Amino acid sequence: MQFLYSGLTSGSIYGLVALGFNIIYNTTGIINFAQGEFVMIGGMLIYTLFSVMGLPFPIAFFGAVGCAFLVGIVFERVFIRLTRIKNELNLITVTIAASIIIRDVAMHVWGRDSLPVKEFIPVFNIKMPGGVISSQSVLVILVSLAVAFGLNLFLKKSRYGKAMRASFDDPVAAETCGISVSTIRVMSFAVASLLGAVAGVIIAPIMFVTYDDGIMTGLKGFSAAILGGLGNFGAAIAGGLMLGIFESFSASVIPSGLKDAVAFLVILLILFVKPDGLFGKKKVHRV
């Protein structure tokens, strides 16, 4: 049971990162390889605002997440919009280049060392059936669930959320409704960056924050998205949780140094056996 609890914690983070991948995949058809950097930026910003500047947590939280939202907008306006020929290969290459640039900038701003972030809430263990779970883990899980729920509400109920869904369905038809697909694309990067930053903030006190965290976080989130099936939000969360739990269980049977390899084994297995993901539908192409 203990594995389950720690798996749910990291799984929630993977789920949020996978959601970010999905949003951008749905609006642009590409994998944004800088998604992990958005998570790192969230962690770094909360370090600066909360641990260094000592702002009250709520202010620091909204500050960090708000900045990340702007980073998402700038990211799209600079890297994606300026790419003249927006085919998948070019755009993916651009996101890889952008991720390296962000990482380098972060290294210059925050240095190479791993930075500790103060706890946001008192730390204590809660007794659960078959083990304990820390208050921090509970926070991570609850915030992730709340964010996923909020995203769902945004997409289902708000005017811009619905416009995003319309663009997922058919970008050309959305344009003929007066919906600017370019605006939707900016929004999707902003929202994906925000989701990443939330993940980065809430995990920060549990793990240290390092400038190159984004690589591994991004790849884990990507594995979760592939595991669930790209293009499906519910599946992203489920994929994240499953990957987290799977990783945590496997740590008990294989050397912990190999823990990171598990995610990539999962990718390979899925791509070999069920390429549309566990919950993915067969892709239907419109004619």
Added chain:
Amino acid sequence: MLEVKSLYVSYGGVQALTNVSVHVKKGEFVSLIGSNGAGKTTLLNSIMNIVSKQKGSALFDGKDVTKKTTSNIVADGMALVPEGRRVFANMSVHENLEMGGFKRPASEVKQKLAEVTEMFPVLGERASQMAGMLSGGEQQMLAIARALMTNPRILLMDEPSMGLAPLVIKEVYEKLKVLASTGLTILLVEQNASVALKYAQRGYVLENGRIIMQGKASELLGDNEVKRAYLGKEYKEKWER
């Protein structure tokens, strides 16, 4: 109202439109007919800047729209009902209509919703159903209603009869007739020449990306060349009678 002037469009070397000029006056119902691959969809898509032109222009109220984004052209008052309907399959009928009114003020959306559901009662009955579950005819009605939600002054229609049974085709065209009678300007492109010309005032014939004939719809319907090339089946029926 709409004036397409010497439009050229090519897809990577394949010339799809050559020197196409078409005009539609305010309140007119104009049909452009042409067979498979003639360039009908290309014409409408290039007017809406969904595909980009090589040269030429499309003046809407005297202003060239071919450099604007599609969503801005829609905001100017030109709407397109695209080929194959392209409703948002994973959204409800109601949400599809809401999307049509995306750029319009809430009060207007409410009023327009009432108008289109009165015109297409089935959309009111199916409001909460996923659009992908509708029949082809219902989807066509939804696509038209969604375009009307943008409050257009001119409606471009791409092949509304595609894949529909004759009775349903008639139903769709009767709705267009009602819309035209309320003063909406319509430019329609069709393979189904007989029905398209029957409802229109004026017509054009597009062949291999060029306009080869134009005139009153009734005259085109009576033209021997048009009969031979585009009304073949019915023409034969007449002979057999």
